[in-house]
Amino acid sequence: MKRALITGATSGxxxxxxxxxxxxxxxxxxxxxxxxxxxxxxxxxGRNTKYIALDLADRDAPEKLYQxxxxxxxxxxxxxxxxxxxxxxxxxxxxxxxxLLDVNVRAVHILTxxxxxxxxxxxxxxxxxxxxxxxxxxxxxxxxxxxxKNYVVRLTTAIREELRRKGSNVQIGALCPxxxxxxxxxxxxxxxxxxxxxxRYAAIYGIExxxxxxxxxxxxxxxxxxxxxxxxxxxxxxxxxxxxxQKRKEIS
Numbered sequence: 001m002k003r004a005l006i007t008g009a010t011s012g013x014x015x016x017x018x019x020x021x022x023x024x025x026x027x028x029x030x031x032x033x034x035x036x037x038x039x040x041x042x043x044x045x046g047r048n049t050k051y052i053a054l055d056l057a058d059r060d061a062p063e064k065l066y067q068x069x070x071x072x073x074x075x076x077x078x079x080x081x082x083x084x085x086x087x088x089x090x091x092x093x094x095x096x097x098x099x100l101l102d103v104n105v106r107a108v109h110i111l112t113x114x115x116x117x118x119x120x121x122x123x124x125x126x127x128x129x130x131x132x133x134x135x136x137x138x139x140x141x142x143x144x145x146x147x148x149k150n151y152v153v154r155l156t157t158a159i160r161e162e163l164r165r166k167g168s169n170v171q172i173g174a175l176c177p178x179x180x181x182x183x184x185x186x187x188x189x190x191x192x193x194x195x196x197x198x199x200r201y202a203a204i205y206g207i208e209x210x211x212x213x214x215x216x217x218x219x220x221x222x223x224x225x226x227x228x229x230x231x232x233x234x235x236x237x238x239x240x241x242x243x244x245x246q247k248r249k250e251i252s
Contacts, residue, residue, distance in 0.1 A: 001048075003027040005074045007056060007065070007111070008081030010037040012182030013130060013175075016203035017078055018045075029072060031056075031065055032081070056081050057099040062110035076210070077115045079108045079152075080130040084145035086249070097144045104148035109155065112172075116159065119170045127172040128210045129156045133218060135176055136227050138235070140243040149176075153216070160215050173215045175206035178223040 004021050008014040010032035018028055018041060027048045030038055035053035042049040052068045054061045082104045085092050108129055119125030132145075135153035139146025156174040163170050179196035202219055209217035218224045230238055 001025070001027050002075040003029060003072060004076035004078060005029040005031070005065075005069060005115075006078045006080055007031050007107070008130075009041070009051075010034045013177075013180060013199045013202050013206075014078070014080040015041070016200045017080065017207060020200075020203055020207055021076075022049075026076070029069055029074065056107035057102045059102070062107045062114075066111065066114045074115060074118070075124070076126045076128070077111065078128045078130070078206075079111055081107065082130065082148070084142050086142055086246075088141065089143050092144070100144050101148060104145070105151050108152055112155070112159070116170065116172070120163075120168060123169045125170050126210050127156075127170075128206055129172070129174045130206065131156070131174040131176045133176050133178045133223050133227055135174070136230055137242055138239045139246065140239060141246040141249075146242075157215060171210065171213050173210055173213075173217060175202065175209070175217045175219075176223075176227075177202045177205075177219045178226070 002025075004026050006014050006018050006021075006028065009018050009028075009030040011034075014032070018030060022028060022045050028045060028050070030041060030049065030051040031054060032038055033053065033055050038051040038053055042051050050068075050072065052065060054064060056062060056065075083100060085096050085100055112127055112129065115125070116127060119127070129152050131152040132149040134142070134146040135149035137146060153174050153176065156172055160172050163172065177197060180199055180202050181196040182199050197219055205219045206217055218227055233241075
């Protein structure tokens with residue numbers, strides 16, 4: 001029986017990933033901040049489901065999660081937890097932004113390194129880092145979030161090349177969706193400026209892409225074309241366009 005660890009499993013893409021993997025016979029280790037939801041999910045999925053409630057913004061949380069998984073062979077790590085902060089950089093809360101960096105960057109970095117070492121020793125395993133199409137751009141008004149997802153994309157692609165050159169059977173990839181209909185916008189304090197995809201669609205796309213060994217997974221043709229087009233537009237033009245796009249999300 002194969003086992004997956006999912007962070008940010010209590011809502012949105014993470015919850016849909018848990019549902020999809022459970023239906024396909026995977027045992028699960030779930031983490032998130034909401035212990036009540038985690039308990040309900042574990043009760044629904046059965047006694048082979050383990051969970052731990054923690055906030056990855058806490059400095060010791062990534063290591064605590066890794067230690068919790070010792071003795072349970074993890075075959076699939078999904079770094080899904082993350083959030084955004086909307087507003088001009090001079091106006092947004094420094095404390096909240098540091099929490100964002102702890103969750104979106106530091107926790108992803110630590111968990112990827114710790115589990116990757118185990119996977120490389122066994123010469124098998126999959127890591128899926130949930131990034132964003134924001135990871136290919138600069139993002140005025142969501143500057144910290146965009147920067148954090150750029151880190152995740154670049155870290156993932158660099159590790160992927162290292163593994164390829166070693167002939168490793170370990171797989172790593174990044175899911176990079178555009179807007180997804182989750183609680184992300186509510187927490188960030190914005191509204192949708194474009195039609196979002198469903199969390200279930202994003203979840204299945206990322207999981208199936210991981211099973212196929214894909215590196216960068218960008219759901220929908222429109223978002224693929226937008227990412228490709230951004231590579232041919234001067235940075236100063238692209239960043240102005242993104243500003244106007246994000247400004248439309250602002251809740252008045």
